[in-house]
Amino acid sequence: MWQFMLSAGRAGLRSRSIQAILILGALLVGVAYLSASFSPRQPQTVALDVGLSGLRMTLVLFSLFWVQELVAREIERRTVLFALTYPVARGHYIIGRYLGVLALIALAAVLLGMLLWAVVLSLGKDYAQGFAIAPGIPYWSTVAGLWVDAAVVAAFALWVASFSTVPMLPLALGLAFAVGGKSLGAVAEYLAKGADGDPELMRFAPVIHAIQWVLPDLSRLDWRVWPMYGLAPDGQAAGLGLMLAVSYAALLLTLAVMIFTRRDFE
């Protein structure tokens, strides 16, 4: 299993993904920097806010890209068969690859997180805003939350890859999952507060409730109000959010292992 993880890491680093990280990182930082100029009173907070949105999107895209590159494409090209000739269970391949992807997105999160932080700090030189942003633990906890978010998306894409015969399917469904899971929190909250008294929208409330049985609320892993405004997340809510993410990812991985073990490559 560790061999598969290490080979995933090596392949991920060898591929052009590192250049992609740098390019996307530069773009992310550029957008965050520009967005600060639209804020008259809290440029650092807005730069951090937009930067964290960009970081989340980048991490999700990377996790999908690496699952695509390291699993879906290997299955498509049949190179996976070489890996499966080793005398280990097929499940080890899936788990190893997943851990490899987790390590790669953790690396990306740390690199991009440092870059974003440097830009946000540099913005503070020209204008001292009334309420300072919170560095250190609040910031890095938020980045860690986004990494967990991307890890859940990666688990979903890996599950799709385990049965998909169309190579682009994990990427397409993974993107829809990432957007859907992230939107779910805002939509559910809007309906829970009465949807501004719109009875047409309220008809969807049971549907949204039912969707939460199959789709995790990924917005629960977004703790950015902590570094932005010093509003620490509620411990219980954050803990439950993490448990939701870990149990969902583990469930999908288990399903992926089961499907992949039975899969016929002939």
Place this chain on the structure above:
Amino acid sequence: MTARVQYKGWLVALLLALVFIATSEQLRSTPRRSVSVEMQVALPLFVQVFVAAGDRYLAANLAAIRALVVATDRMRPEEFRILAKVQEDVSWLNPAHEDNYYIAFAILAQYGELDSAQTILARASRARFFDYQPSFFYAFNQWYYKHDPAGAAAWMREAAEKLPDPDQRLIMQNFAARWMDKVQDTELAIRVVAAMAKEARRKDFRAYLETRVARLRQLQQLRTAAVTYRERFGKPVTNLQELVSSGILPVLPVDPFGFGFGFDPQGEIVLRTSPPRS
């Protein structure tokens, strides 16, 4: 390809080029619907969240930037309604957004969208427990636009509680106490200022508030006497001395601040805010 076919091809191309140029010219002179494209629509919240890839904070930032770049000097009243909707949406997506509540106070309140401005400020005040400004702006709007001194004073006290500097806190609490002078319901004003005095930590400020309470009680006494005067003589009192000469009051109360009492344009007895001209 024969020369004839080629000729036909050129003819079709020429015809299409003429149609294109004619359409383009026609379109150029057709007026556009509005110059203020920024504020023509307010997208439903769901759509905004989906457009931002499910990220409510990004959706909030996009809408806030939209509200910031709009040229308000060229906007029509119905476009201010849309701006108000966009900003209310931002405050729902991220109630703590500082720029949003600030421009809601600076722009919306002045252009007839006071209720939206107050909604945004109230949400910001709840989310930003460390920031006195949303409550302060809410209090100001309540005082200046809504002519509700009791509501304004309540929000002002909330703003004061969030200030770290005790001196500034006192200044703001003083504002709240002074606004209570304008409340028509003197009993309510007395109860509020007396409660403030009870909560005051500094002794001198407590004594000051208690003096304000005494002053409000004097005002209440005068207003009650004025009602009796009207019932007895069938006309409103126009001079405070009449209350004494008619025997309703043994003596006129003496304002501890020395400003005394007067009449507002409606003939109602009020507290004076400056010493009487000698």
